[in-house]
Amino acid sequence: MLNFEVLEEDGASRTGALRMMRGNVHTPAFMPVGTNATVKAMSPDELKEIGAEIVLGNAYHLYLRPGHEIIRSVGGLHRFMNWDRPILTDSGGFQVYSLSALRTIEEGGVRFKSHVDGSMHFIGPAEAMEIQAALGSDIAMVFDDCTPYPAEYDYALNSLRTTLSWARMCKEHHDTETQRRGDTGTRKDDNMLNSPSRSVTASPRQALFGIVQGSTYRDLRRMSIEGLLEIGFDGYAVGGLSVGEPKEIMHEMIRFIGPLLPGERPRYLMGIGDLLDVLVAVEAGFDMFDCVMPTRNARNGTLFTSFGRVSIKRTEYKADEGPLDPECGCYTCRNFSRAYLRHMFLTKEILSMRLNTVHNLYFYLDFFRRMREAIGRGEFRDFKRSCEAIPWNEPDP
Numbered sequence: 159m160l161n162f163e164v165l166e167e168d169g170a171s172r173t174g175a176l177r178m179m180r181g182n183v184h185t186p187a188f189m190p191v192g193t194n195a196t197v198k199a200m201s202p203d204e205l206k207e208i209g210a211e212i213v214l215g216n217a218y219h220l221y222l223r224p225g226h227e228i229i230r231s232v233g234g235l236h237r238f239m240n241w242d243r244p245i246l247t248d249s250g251g252f253q254v255y256s257l258s259a260l261r262t263i264e265e266g267g268v269r270f271k272s273h274v275d276g277s278m279h280f281i282g283p284a285e286a287m288e289i290q291a292a293l294g295s296d297i298a299m300v301f302d303d304c305t306p307y308p309a310e311y312d313y314a315l316n317s318l319r320t321t322l323s324w325a326r327m328c329k330e331h332h333d334t335e336t337q338r339r340g341d342t343g344t345r346k347d348d349n350m351l352n353s354p355s356r357s358v359t360a361s362p363r364q365a366l367f368g369i370v371q372g373s374t375y376r377d378l379r380r381m382s383i384e385g386l387l388e389i390g391f392d393g394y395a396v397g398g399l400s401v402g403e404p405k406e407i408m409h410e411m412i413r414f415i416g417p418l419l420p421g422e423r424p425r426y427l428m429g430i431g432d433l434l435d436v437l438v439a440v441e442a443g444f445d446m447f448d449c450v451m452p453t454r455n456a457r458n459g460t461l462f463t464s465f466g467r468v469s470i471k472r473t474e475y476k477a478d479e480g481p482l483d484p485e486c487g488c489y490t491c492r493n494f495s496r497a498y499l500r501h502m503f504l505t506k507e508i509l510s511m512r513l514n515t516v517h518n519l520y521f522y523l524d525f526f527r528r529m530r531e532a533i534g535r536g537e538f539r540d541f542k543r544s545c546e547a548i549p550w551n552e553p554d555p
Protein backbone atom coordinates (compact mmCIF):
# COMPACT_ATOMS: atom_id res chain seq x y z
CA MET A 159 0.00 0.00 0.00
CA LEU A 160 1.10 3.51 -0.75
CA ASN A 161 2.16 5.20 2.48
CA PHE A 162 -0.13 8.16 3.16
CA GLU A 163 -0.43 9.91 6.48
CA VAL A 164 -2.87 12.64 7.42
CA LEU A 165 -0.90 15.16 9.48
CA GLU A 166 -3.27 17.96 10.43
CA GLU A 167 -7.01 18.48 10.11
CA ASP A 168 -9.08 21.62 10.03
CA GLY A 169 -12.73 20.77 9.44
CA ALA A 170 -12.69 18.35 6.50
CA SER A 171 -9.56 19.96 5.02
CA ARG A 172 -6.31 18.24 5.88
CA THR A 173 -2.58 18.24 5.32
CA GLY A 174 -0.77 15.00 4.74
CA ALA A 175 2.34 13.29 3.45
CA LEU A 176 2.55 10.81 0.61
CA ARG A 177 5.73 8.87 1.22
CA MET A 178 7.26 7.26 -1.82
CA MET A 179 10.62 5.79 -2.63
CA ARG A 180 11.55 8.77 -4.77
CA GLY A 181 10.49 11.35 -2.21
CA ASN A 182 7.70 12.74 -0.10
CA VAL A 183 4.82 14.79 -1.39
CA HIS A 184 3.13 17.21 0.97
CA THR A 185 -0.61 17.50 0.52
CA PRO A 186 -2.70 19.33 -0.50
CA ALA A 187 -0.33 19.07 -3.46
CA PHE A 188 -0.25 20.66 -6.87
CA MET A 189 1.24 18.52 -9.64
CA PRO A 190 2.62 20.51 -12.60
CA VAL A 191 1.62 18.85 -15.87
CA GLY A 192 4.47 17.37 -17.91
CA THR A 193 2.53 16.00 -20.88
CA ASN A 194 5.41 15.21 -23.24
CA ALA A 195 7.93 14.20 -20.56
CA THR A 196 8.57 17.88 -19.85
CA VAL A 197 6.80 20.57 -17.89
CA LYS A 198 6.79 23.00 -20.79
CA ALA A 199 9.52 25.67 -20.62
CA MET A 200 10.99 24.39 -17.33
CA SER A 201 14.10 22.31 -16.64
CA PRO A 202 13.91 19.71 -13.84
CA ASP A 203 16.33 21.79 -11.74
CA GLU A 204 14.09 24.83 -12.05
CA LEU A 205 11.07 22.75 -11.02
CA LYS A 206 12.91 21.58 -7.92
CA GLU A 207 14.03 25.08 -7.10
CA ILE A 208 10.43 26.32 -6.99
CA GLY A 209 9.44 23.35 -4.83
CA ALA A 210 7.69 20.88 -7.15
CA GLU A 211 7.60 17.51 -5.39
CA ILE A 212 5.76 15.51 -8.04
CA VAL A 213 4.89 15.98 -11.71
CA LEU A 214 2.27 14.43 -13.93
CA GLY A 215 2.99 12.57 -17.17
CA ASN A 216 0.49 11.52 -19.83
CA ALA A 217 0.41 7.87 -20.91
CA TYR A 218 -1.58 8.75 -24.04
CA HIS A 219 0.93 11.28 -25.35
CA LEU A 220 4.00 9.21 -24.44
CA TYR A 221 2.46 6.10 -25.99
CA LEU A 222 2.01 7.96 -29.29
CA ARG A 223 5.35 9.79 -29.09
CA PRO A 224 8.05 8.57 -28.62
CA GLY A 225 6.35 5.27 -27.64
CA HIS A 226 6.37 3.67 -24.20
CA GLU A 227 8.67 0.86 -25.35
CA ILE A 228 11.29 3.41 -26.34
CA ILE A 229 11.02 5.06 -22.92
CA ARG A 230 11.31 1.64 -21.27
CA SER A 231 14.39 0.85 -23.35
CA VAL A 232 16.15 4.03 -22.24
CA GLY A 233 15.50 3.33 -18.57
CA GLY A 234 12.01 4.61 -17.83
CA LEU A 235 10.39 8.02 -17.67
CA HIS A 236 12.34 9.31 -14.65
CA ARG A 237 15.66 8.72 -16.32
CA PHE A 238 14.42 9.81 -19.74
CA MET A 239 13.38 13.27 -18.45
CA ASN A 240 15.99 13.39 -15.65
CA TRP A 241 13.40 13.82 -12.90
CA ASP A 242 14.17 11.75 -9.83
CA ARG A 243 11.15 12.77 -7.75
CA PRO A 244 7.74 11.04 -7.96
CA ILE A 245 5.71 10.98 -11.17
CA LEU A 246 2.01 10.26 -11.51
CA THR A 247 0.86 9.10 -14.93
CA ASP A 248 -2.59 9.67 -16.31
CA SER A 249 -3.90 6.50 -17.98
CA GLY A 250 -4.97 8.10 -21.22
CA GLY A 251 -8.71 7.73 -20.67
CA PHE A 252 -9.26 11.47 -20.61
CA GLN A 253 -7.00 12.21 -23.60
CA VAL A 254 -8.66 9.53 -25.71
CA TYR A 255 -11.96 11.23 -24.82
CA SER A 256 -10.82 14.80 -25.39
CA LEU A 257 -8.15 14.66 -28.12
CA SER A 258 -8.72 11.77 -30.49
CA ALA A 259 -10.70 12.61 -33.58
CA LEU A 260 -12.65 9.40 -33.56
CA ARG A 261 -13.22 6.95 -30.78
CA THR A 262 -15.34 3.85 -30.48
CA ILE A 263 -15.79 2.21 -27.14
CA GLU A 264 -15.58 -1.56 -27.27
CA GLU A 265 -15.88 -4.01 -24.46
CA GLY A 266 -12.16 -4.37 -23.93
CA GLY A 267 -11.17 -0.74 -24.49
CA VAL A 268 -11.24 2.15 -26.94
CA ARG A 269 -10.31 2.24 -30.62
CA PHE A 270 -9.26 5.73 -31.59
CA LYS A 271 -7.54 7.84 -34.19
CA SER A 272 -4.30 9.53 -33.11
CA HIS A 273 -4.55 13.32 -32.92
CA VAL A 274 -0.94 13.42 -34.15
CA ASP A 275 -0.99 11.55 -37.46
CA GLY A 276 -4.46 10.01 -37.83
CA SER A 277 -3.23 6.43 -37.32
CA MET A 278 -5.58 3.97 -35.58
CA HIS A 279 -4.83 2.64 -32.09
CA PHE A 280 -6.42 0.58 -29.36
CA ILE A 281 -6.03 1.10 -25.61
CA GLY A 282 -7.86 -0.89 -22.98
CA PRO A 283 -7.22 -1.60 -19.30
CA ALA A 284 -4.38 -4.06 -19.98
CA GLU A 285 -2.71 -1.74 -22.49
CA ALA A 286 -3.00 1.27 -20.16
CA MET A 287 -1.36 -0.73 -17.34
CA GLU A 288 1.38 -1.97 -19.70
CA ILE A 289 2.14 1.54 -20.90
CA GLN A 290 2.35 2.94 -17.37
CA ALA A 291 4.49 0.01 -16.23
CA ALA A 292 6.88 0.70 -19.11
CA LEU A 293 7.03 4.37 -18.12
CA GLY A 294 7.73 3.31 -14.54
CA SER A 295 5.67 6.02 -12.86
CA ASP A 296 5.27 6.01 -9.08
CA ILE A 297 1.50 6.35 -9.27
CA ALA A 298 -0.54 4.88 -12.14
CA MET A 299 -4.18 5.62 -12.88
CA VAL A 300 -6.81 3.12 -13.99
CA PHE A 301 -8.13 3.43 -17.55
CA ASP A 302 -11.55 5.06 -17.40
CA ASP A 303 -14.33 6.14 -19.70
CA CYS A 304 -14.75 9.87 -19.18
CA THR A 305 -18.47 10.63 -19.38
CA PRO A 306 -19.22 13.80 -21.37
CA TYR A 307 -21.50 16.55 -20.09
CA PRO A 308 -24.41 16.63 -20.40
CA ALA A 309 -25.16 12.90 -20.32
CA GLU A 310 -28.52 11.18 -20.07
CA TYR A 311 -28.86 9.04 -16.96
CA ASP A 312 -28.76 5.72 -18.85
CA TYR A 313 -25.73 6.76 -20.84
CA ALA A 314 -23.91 7.84 -17.65
CA LEU A 315 -24.86 4.55 -15.98
CA ASN A 316 -23.50 2.47 -18.88
CA SER A 317 -20.35 4.54 -19.04
CA LEU A 318 -19.88 4.09 -15.30
CA ARG A 319 -20.32 0.32 -15.60
CA THR A 320 -17.63 0.29 -18.28
CA THR A 321 -15.30 2.32 -16.05
CA LEU A 322 -15.90 -0.03 -13.12
CA SER A 323 -15.25 -3.19 -15.11
CA TRP A 324 -12.11 -1.62 -16.57
CA ALA A 325 -11.01 -0.58 -13.06
CA ARG A 326 -11.28 -4.21 -11.95
CA MET A 327 -9.31 -5.38 -15.01
CA CYS A 328 -6.63 -2.74 -14.36
CA LYS A 329 -6.30 -3.81 -10.73
CA GLU A 330 -6.01 -7.51 -11.64
CA HIS A 331 -3.48 -6.82 -14.35
CA HIS A 332 -1.50 -4.51 -12.08
CA ASP A 333 -1.45 -7.01 -9.17
CA THR A 334 -0.37 -9.90 -11.40
CA GLU A 335 2.40 -7.88 -13.01
CA THR A 336 3.61 -6.49 -9.68
CA GLN A 337 3.85 -10.02 -8.30
CA ARG A 338 5.54 -11.31 -11.43
CA ARG A 339 8.19 -8.58 -11.28
CA GLY A 340 8.73 -9.24 -7.58
CA ASP A 341 9.58 -6.71 -4.91
CA THR A 342 13.34 -7.02 -4.75
CA GLY A 343 16.24 -6.04 -6.94
CA THR A 344 17.14 -2.87 -8.72
CA ARG A 345 15.21 -1.76 -11.71
CA LYS A 346 17.08 -0.25 -14.59
CA ASP A 347 15.24 3.02 -14.21
CA ASP A 348 16.39 3.44 -10.61
CA ASN A 349 19.94 3.93 -11.77
CA MET A 350 19.41 7.55 -12.62
CA LEU A 351 22.46 9.37 -13.79
CA ASN A 352 23.63 12.05 -11.36
CA SER A 353 20.85 11.39 -8.94
CA PRO A 354 20.66 10.34 -5.32
CA SER A 355 18.25 7.51 -6.15
CA ARG A 356 21.17 5.76 -7.84
CA SER A 357 22.02 4.16 -4.54
CA VAL A 358 18.51 2.87 -3.94
CA THR A 359 18.24 -0.88 -4.27
CA ALA A 360 14.62 -1.57 -3.42
CA SER A 361 12.26 -1.85 -6.35
CA PRO A 362 9.45 0.66 -6.01
CA ARG A 363 5.98 -0.73 -6.16
CA GLN A 364 3.85 1.33 -8.48
CA ALA A 365 0.74 2.59 -6.69
CA LEU A 366 -2.61 2.43 -8.46
CA PHE A 367 -5.49 4.90 -8.10
CA GLY A 368 -9.12 4.25 -9.01
CA ILE A 369 -11.22 6.90 -10.78
CA VAL A 370 -14.75 7.85 -9.75
CA GLN A 371 -17.13 8.63 -12.63
CA GLY A 372 -20.92 8.96 -12.71
CA SER A 373 -21.45 12.36 -14.30
CA THR A 374 -23.58 14.74 -12.22
CA TYR A 375 -25.83 12.04 -10.72
CA ARG A 376 -25.35 11.56 -7.01
CA ASP A 377 -26.49 7.94 -6.93
CA LEU A 378 -24.13 7.05 -9.79
CA ARG A 379 -21.20 8.77 -8.09
CA ARG A 380 -22.03 6.81 -4.95
CA MET A 381 -22.30 3.56 -6.93
CA SER A 382 -18.94 4.31 -8.53
CA ILE A 383 -17.26 4.86 -5.16
CA GLU A 384 -18.76 1.69 -3.68
CA GLY A 385 -17.57 -0.32 -6.67
CA LEU A 386 -14.04 1.06 -6.43
CA LEU A 387 -13.86 0.50 -2.66
CA GLU A 388 -14.82 -3.12 -3.22
CA ILE A 389 -11.85 -3.53 -5.58
CA GLY A 390 -9.54 -1.53 -3.32
CA PHE A 391 -7.00 1.07 -4.52
CA ASP A 392 -4.05 2.99 -3.09
CA GLY A 393 -5.87 6.26 -3.69
CA TYR A 394 -9.11 7.54 -5.17
CA ALA A 395 -9.43 10.09 -7.93
CA VAL A 396 -12.45 11.93 -9.24
CA GLY A 397 -12.81 12.30 -12.99
CA GLY A 398 -15.52 13.62 -15.28
CA LEU A 399 -15.73 17.07 -13.70
CA SER A 400 -14.84 20.36 -15.38
CA VAL A 401 -16.05 18.86 -18.67
CA GLY A 402 -18.53 21.65 -19.40
CA GLU A 403 -20.92 21.55 -16.44
CA PRO A 404 -21.79 24.82 -14.64
CA LYS A 405 -19.51 25.70 -11.71
CA GLU A 406 -22.32 25.36 -9.16
CA ILE A 407 -22.90 21.76 -10.22
CA MET A 408 -19.16 21.04 -10.16
CA HIS A 409 -18.89 22.44 -6.63
CA GLU A 410 -21.95 20.52 -5.53
CA MET A 411 -20.43 17.26 -6.82
CA ILE A 412 -17.06 18.02 -5.17
CA ARG A 413 -18.79 18.64 -1.83
CA PHE A 414 -20.87 15.49 -2.23
CA ILE A 415 -18.06 13.15 -3.30
CA GLY A 416 -15.26 14.32 -0.96
CA PRO A 417 -16.68 12.92 2.29
CA LEU A 418 -17.63 9.60 0.62
CA LEU A 419 -14.01 8.81 -0.23
CA PRO A 420 -12.07 6.97 2.48
CA GLY A 421 -10.22 9.42 4.73
CA GLU A 422 -7.11 7.29 5.16
CA ARG A 423 -6.38 7.28 1.41
CA PRO A 424 -5.31 10.24 -0.78
CA ARG A 425 -8.13 11.94 -2.68
CA TYR A 426 -7.25 13.34 -6.08
CA LEU A 427 -9.43 15.77 -8.03
CA MET A 428 -8.32 15.36 -11.62
CA GLY A 429 -7.70 18.25 -13.99
CA ILE A 430 -9.12 21.01 -11.81
CA GLY A 431 -6.72 23.85 -11.04
CA ASP A 432 -8.75 27.03 -10.88
CA LEU A 433 -7.62 28.18 -7.43
CA LEU A 434 -11.13 29.03 -6.27
CA ASP A 435 -12.28 25.52 -7.23
CA VAL A 436 -9.23 24.10 -5.45
CA LEU A 437 -10.33 25.88 -2.26
CA VAL A 438 -13.79 24.31 -2.49
CA ALA A 439 -12.20 20.89 -2.99
CA VAL A 440 -9.68 21.23 -0.15
CA GLU A 441 -12.55 22.26 2.09
CA ALA A 442 -14.23 18.97 1.09
CA GLY A 443 -11.09 16.98 1.94
CA PHE A 444 -9.26 16.63 -1.39
CA ASP A 445 -5.46 16.25 -1.34
CA MET A 446 -4.09 16.20 -4.89
CA PHE A 447 -4.55 18.42 -7.94
CA ASP A 448 -3.21 18.85 -11.44
CA CYS A 449 -3.99 21.35 -14.15
CA VAL A 450 -2.43 22.97 -17.21
CA MET A 451 -3.79 26.38 -16.15
CA PRO A 452 -0.60 27.90 -14.70
CA THR A 453 1.67 26.66 -17.49
CA ARG A 454 -0.66 27.19 -20.45
CA ASN A 455 -1.74 30.64 -19.27
CA ALA A 456 1.88 31.63 -18.68
CA ARG A 457 2.71 30.92 -22.31
CA ASN A 458 -0.31 33.01 -23.35
CA GLY A 459 0.85 35.94 -21.22
CA THR A 460 -1.77 35.53 -18.47
CA LEU A 461 -0.24 35.60 -15.00
CA PHE A 462 -1.70 34.86 -11.59
CA THR A 463 -0.71 37.26 -8.84
CA SER A 464 -1.58 38.04 -5.23
CA PHE A 465 -3.94 40.79 -6.48
CA GLY A 466 -5.57 38.92 -9.38
CA ARG A 467 -4.99 38.09 -13.01
CA VAL A 468 -2.53 40.08 -15.11
CA SER A 469 -2.51 40.19 -18.88
CA ILE A 470 1.12 41.20 -19.42
CA LYS A 471 0.57 42.54 -22.96
CA ARG A 472 -1.49 45.51 -21.73
CA THR A 473 -0.28 48.97 -22.72
CA GLU A 474 -0.33 50.19 -19.12
CA TYR A 475 2.75 48.05 -18.42
CA LYS A 476 4.75 49.58 -21.27
CA ALA A 477 7.13 51.53 -19.01
CA ASP A 478 6.23 49.91 -15.68
CA GLU A 479 9.46 49.40 -13.77
CA GLY A 480 7.83 47.48 -10.94
CA PRO A 481 7.91 43.71 -10.51
CA LEU A 482 4.99 41.63 -11.77
CA ASP A 483 3.92 40.85 -8.17
CA PRO A 484 5.74 42.72 -5.37
CA GLU A 485 4.73 39.97 -2.93
CA CYS A 486 6.13 37.12 -5.04
CA GLY A 487 9.59 35.70 -4.32
CA CYS A 488 10.11 33.95 -7.67
CA TYR A 489 13.12 34.49 -9.94
CA THR A 490 11.00 36.44 -12.44
CA CYS A 491 9.57 38.86 -9.90
CA ARG A 492 12.91 39.35 -8.16
CA ASN A 493 14.77 40.22 -11.36
CA PHE A 494 12.53 41.66 -14.07
CA SER A 495 10.08 44.52 -14.56
CA ARG A 496 6.59 44.37 -15.99
CA ALA A 497 7.88 46.51 -18.87
CA TYR A 498 10.48 43.85 -19.70
CA LEU A 499 8.02 40.93 -19.38
CA ARG A 500 5.61 42.80 -21.69
CA HIS A 501 8.37 43.41 -24.21
CA MET A 502 9.48 39.73 -24.11
CA PHE A 503 5.89 38.63 -24.68
CA LEU A 504 5.16 41.02 -27.55
CA THR A 505 8.40 40.15 -29.34
CA LYS A 506 7.59 36.44 -28.84
CA GLU A 507 10.95 35.76 -27.21
CA ILE A 508 11.53 32.25 -25.82
CA LEU A 509 12.46 33.84 -22.51
CA SER A 510 8.90 35.16 -22.17
CA MET A 511 7.49 31.65 -21.85
CA ARG A 512 10.23 30.66 -19.44
CA LEU A 513 9.93 33.65 -17.12
CA ASN A 514 6.12 33.57 -17.16
CA THR A 515 6.04 29.84 -16.42
CA VAL A 516 8.53 30.20 -13.55
CA HIS A 517 6.26 32.82 -12.01
CA ASN A 518 2.91 31.05 -12.50
CA LEU A 519 4.17 27.70 -11.20
CA TYR A 520 5.94 29.35 -8.26
CA PHE A 521 2.73 31.23 -7.50
CA TYR A 522 0.70 27.98 -7.57
CA LEU A 523 3.16 25.99 -5.44
CA ASP A 524 3.40 28.87 -2.98
CA PHE A 525 -0.40 29.07 -2.83
CA PHE A 526 -0.52 25.38 -1.89
CA ARG A 527 2.23 25.87 0.71
CA ARG A 528 0.33 28.79 2.27
CA MET A 529 -2.87 26.73 2.20
CA ARG A 530 -1.13 23.87 4.07
CA GLU A 531 0.16 26.35 6.64
CA ALA A 532 -3.34 27.79 7.11
CA ILE A 533 -4.74 24.28 7.67
CA GLY A 534 -1.95 23.63 10.18
CA ARG A 535 -2.93 26.78 12.10
CA GLY A 536 -6.60 25.87 11.97
CA GLU A 537 -7.29 28.92 9.80
CA PHE A 538 -8.30 27.38 6.49
CA ARG A 539 -11.67 29.15 6.44
CA ASP A 540 -10.01 32.56 6.84
CA PHE A 541 -7.49 31.70 4.15
CA LYS A 542 -10.29 30.64 1.80
CA ARG A 543 -12.30 33.78 2.49
CA SER A 544 -9.30 36.06 1.85
CA CYS A 545 -8.59 34.28 -1.47
CA GLU A 546 -12.20 34.50 -2.63
CA ALA A 547 -11.84 38.29 -2.71
CA ILE A 548 -9.02 38.05 -5.30
CA PRO A 549 -10.21 38.40 -8.92
CA TRP A 550 -8.35 35.42 -10.45
CA ASN A 551 -11.25 34.65 -12.74
CA GLU A 552 -12.03 38.12 -14.01
CA PRO A 553 -11.77 38.28 -17.79
CA ASP A 554 -8.94 40.52 -18.94
CA PRO A 555 -10.17 44.14 -19.06
Ligand SMILES: [Zn+2]
Pocket residue numbers: 482483486487488489490491492516517518520
Ligand atom coordinates in the same frame (compact mmCIF):
# COMPACT_ATOMS: atom_id res chain seq x y z
ZN1 LIG B 1 6.77 35.82 -9.34
